[in-house]
Amino acid sequence: MTASTHRGRPIDRGKDQAILRAARRLLKHEGPQALTMERVAQAAGVSKVTLYRRYPNRQALLEAVVALDASRVFRALLRPAATSADVRAQLEAFVVDLAGLLCGPDHRRYIQALGELPRAGLDVARIWRQGPARAHSMLVQFLQGAQVAGHLRCEDVEQAAELLLGMAVGLDLVRSLYRVPLARQRLAVRRAHATRVVEVFWHRYALGSEASGAAGAPSNAARAV
Numbered sequence: 685m686t687a688s689t690h691r692g693r694p695i696d697r698g699k700d701q702a703i704l705r706a707a708r709r710l711l712k713h714e715g716p717q718a719l720t721m722e723r724v725a726q727a728a729g730v731s732k733v734t735l736y737r738r739y740p741n742r743q744a745l746l747e748a749v750v751a752l753d754a755s756r757v758f759r760a761l762l763r764p765a766a767t768s769a770d771v772r773a774q775l776e777a778f779v780v781d782l783a784g785l786l787c788g789p790d791h792r793r794y795i796q797a798l799g800e801l802p803r804a805g806l807d808v809a810r811i812w813r814q815g816p817a818r819a820h821s822m823l824v825q826f827l828q829g830a831q832v833a834g835h836l837r838c839e840d841v842e843q844a845a846e847l848l849l850g851m852a853v854g855l856d857l858v859r860s861l862y863r864v865p866l867a868r869q870r871l872a873v874r875r876a877h878a879t880r881v882v883e884v885f886w887h888r889y890a891l892g893s894e895a896s897g898a899a900g901a902p903s904n905a906a907r908a909v
Contacts, residue, residue: 702728707749712793716800743806750815757781758822768835772882779852779878786856787866795860820845836889844889851881
């Protein structure tokens with residue numbers, strides 16, 4: 685069925701955005717216990733009927749918030765890379781976006797609230813699948829495409845993706861848990877970090893001649909620092 689054949693008024697995307705913003709604010713400032721359907725509807729300025737029409741329960745609502753954050757992280761990986769330089773540039777953009785998410789106050793509060801989710805009646809495993817697992821899957825797909833195109837040689841693509849994610853995250857995830865200042869608050873610092881991470885990854889997984897040739901040429905992200 686196409687959109688033109690649906691009966692009734694079209695979905696108001698502005699309300700969707702208002703709902704997700706309200707849910708994120710409540711999670712950030714008050715934790716998952718505050719994420720009730722009534723509170724979210726009130727904060728978003730919509731009726732509970734409107735809210736339930738989109739999200740049947742708060743589990744679905746929180747999953748939507750996490751999925752939205754994840755999509756912002758892997759947006760640089762959505763198009764196939766035409767050249768080796770594109771692979772590097774897109775990986776660096778991915779690392780910059782990931783580091784930016786980790787440095788944001790919303791994510792810090794979310795990390796600190798993870799232990800509260802089961803007590804709030806929320807399924808942590810399903811939230812994991814919408815967030816970190818989804819980002820890892822998108823990175824795996826991107827690396828597989830780069831390998832098929834002849835830009836990379838990964839014996840184990842999933843392991844390569846996990847290695848890149850580990851270097852990208854660094855200690856900032858642990859810093860969030862301990863509530864100490866994060867290392868990459870400034871965009872220029874995140875870009876420099878992304879350049880270093882992808883440089884190490886590139887020397888490990890790029891095809892021989894490309895790795896040595898690319899090492900001497902600054903990437904787009906490096907030039908932007």
